[in-house]
Amino acid sequence: MATWLKRGAESEAVKSADKQVRETVEGILADIETRGDAAVRELSVKFDKWDRPDYRLSDSEIRDCMAQLTDRDLQDIEFAQTQVRNFAQHQRDALKDIEVETLPGVVLGHKNIPVNAAGCYVPGGKYPLLASAHMSVITAKVAGVPRVVTCAPPFHGKPAPAIVAAQHMAGADEIYCLGGIQAIGAMALGTQSMQAVDMLIGPGNAFVAEAKRQLYGRVGIDLFAGPTETLVIADETVDGEMCATDLLGQAEHGPDSPAVLLTTSEKLARDTMAEIERLLQILPTAAVASKAWAQYGEVIVAESEEEMVAIADQIASEHVQVMTRDPDYFLKNMTNYGALFLGPRTNVAFGDKVIGTNHTLPTKKAARYTGGLWVGKFLKTCTYQKVLTDEASAMIGEYCSRLCALEGFVGHGEQANLRVRRYGGKNIPYGAAAE
Numbered sequence: 001m002a003t004w005l006k007r008g009a010e011s012e013a014v015k016s017a018d019k020q021v022r023e024t025v026e027g028i029l030a031d032i033e034t035r036g037d038a039a040v041r042e043l044s045v046k047f048d049k050w051d052r053p054d055y056r057l058s059d060s061e062i063r064d065c066m067a068q069l070t071d072r073d074l075q076d077i078e079f080a081q082t083q084v085r086n087f088a089q090h091q092r093d094a095l096k097d098i099e100v101e102t103l104p105g106v107v108l109g110h111k112n113i114p115v116n117a118a119g120c121y122v123p124g125g126k127y128p129l130l131a132s133a134h135m136s137v138i139t140a141k142v143a144g145v146p147r148v149v150t151c152a153p154p155f156h157g158k159p160a161p162a163i164v165a166a167q168h169m170a171g172a173d174e175i176y177c178l179g180g181i182q183a184i185g186a187m188a189l190g191t192q193s194m195q196a197v198d199m200l201i202g203p204g205n206a207f208v209a210e211a212k213r214q215l216y217g218r219v220g221i222d223l224f225a226g227p228t229e230t231l232v233i234a235d236e237t238v239d240g241e242m243c244a245t246d247l248l249g250q251a252e253h254g255p256d257s258p259a260v261l262l263t264t265s266e267k268l269a270r271d272t273m274a275e276i277e278r279l280l281q282i283l284p285t286a287a288v289a290s291k292a293w294a295q296y297g298e299v300i301v302a303e304s305e306e307e308m309v310a311i312a313d314q315i316a317s318e319h320v321q322v323m324t325r326d327p328d329y330f331l332k333n334m335t336n337y338g339a340l341f342l343g344p345r346t347n348v349a350f351g352d353k354v355i356g357t358n359h360t361l362p363t364k365k366a367a368r369y370t371g372g373l374w375v376g377k378f379l380k381t382c383t384y385q386k387v388l389t390d391e392a393s394a395m396i397g398e399y400c401s402r403l404c405a406l407e408g409f410v411g412h413g414e415q416a417n418l419r420v421r422r423y424g425g426k427n428i429p430y431g432a433a434a435e
Helices: 011-035 037-048 059-067 071-093 131-143 161-170 180-189 206-215 240-251 266-279 286-296 305-315 327-333 348-353 390-407 410-424
Strands: 003-006 098-103 106-114 117-121 147-152 174-177 199-201 230-234 259-263 298-301 319-323 339-342 379-387
Touching: 003 266, 011 037, 011 180, 011 206, 037 180, 059 161, 071 131, 071 161, 098 390, 117 131, 117 180, 131 147, 131 161, 147 161, 147 180, 161 174, 180 199, 180 206, 230 240, 230 305, 240 259, 240 266, 240 286, 240 319, 240 348, 259 266, 259 286, 259 305, 266 298, 305 327, 319 327, 319 348, 327 339, 339 348, 379 390, 390 410
Parallel strands: 117 147, 117 199, 147 174, 230 259, 230 319, 259 298, 319 339
Antiparallel strands: 003 298, 098 106, 106 379
């Protein structure tokens, strides 16, 4: 039986916070839908203190942002984008259109068709998270999306040069300096100056995530995203410093980011807790990370690897860092996770920033039913059928006629019967089933 040395926030407190966010977002989206650009501008001034006639960046503004970065900065961005693009291309290559003759004269197939327009949100209010530009824009472009729009909030009162550069280098077609609910609403609903998109992509704070949730159905979304989550699964083969570093490395995302240690070693668990307290004295982002750890941090001591797998699948964490004697055991046996990071030589930051897998991943237990963002999210797998011979049409028609009769759908049945009469030469009374 597992033992919790530390537990996170109670679920009722989390539900209460969710309710307040939901009501706020609902009102703002209604305002954007009614008033368009005027509402967007007022919201940008209110929340970001950012006012301009047109929030789309011009070519000269983009060039100016690029010029503010060093050659090394640009080379590093290019390296990261190359890794993301390479992996995304391998994923795209694995998706094939198919066409097969399933019966003589009956041809079925499917095509993978990209959406026409995607809106990518790049968080940047607290930190200029340029990696989100790689993950969304490049993946969409590799999938074949013709129009990719990006929105990122101002950083210190102006467009963040690194984010703008990353968006441009990734291939964004339209770049807006716009944040929060107003950016999500403008992209999804459209305004006088922004044509609506078909799909919303990208992480963000609780308000951004809730806006995407409320707009789902009117547009597609990548996934329902909550605060960043990390689960470290470890045993005595690693030490407390490494576990603590990997936990705090994700806790700094925000004060509501869960960070959980799951281990079979009580000594490692207590060493990690002590190391976290030590590192919080020197971590520059400790003001945020300490709140996340205090409110949402957990430490669990399990009795076996099997029990760790069961608990990990129940948690269904966004990121799972595995540092055990046999990390591949968890690769073989775990089923609920956003992404696995296997062994001490890798870590979540590699995946977040540069290694090539996508960092937009399921949270709040959504890993039970979905994976993260990949090229397939931008593709609609659409089927088609062709019946090439009279004989095939009549044969399928007879089966269809009788099955429609079982359901009482006479109109459907007549669609089948008409083909049986014309292509099979059989006289079926109107509304009857084929013999």
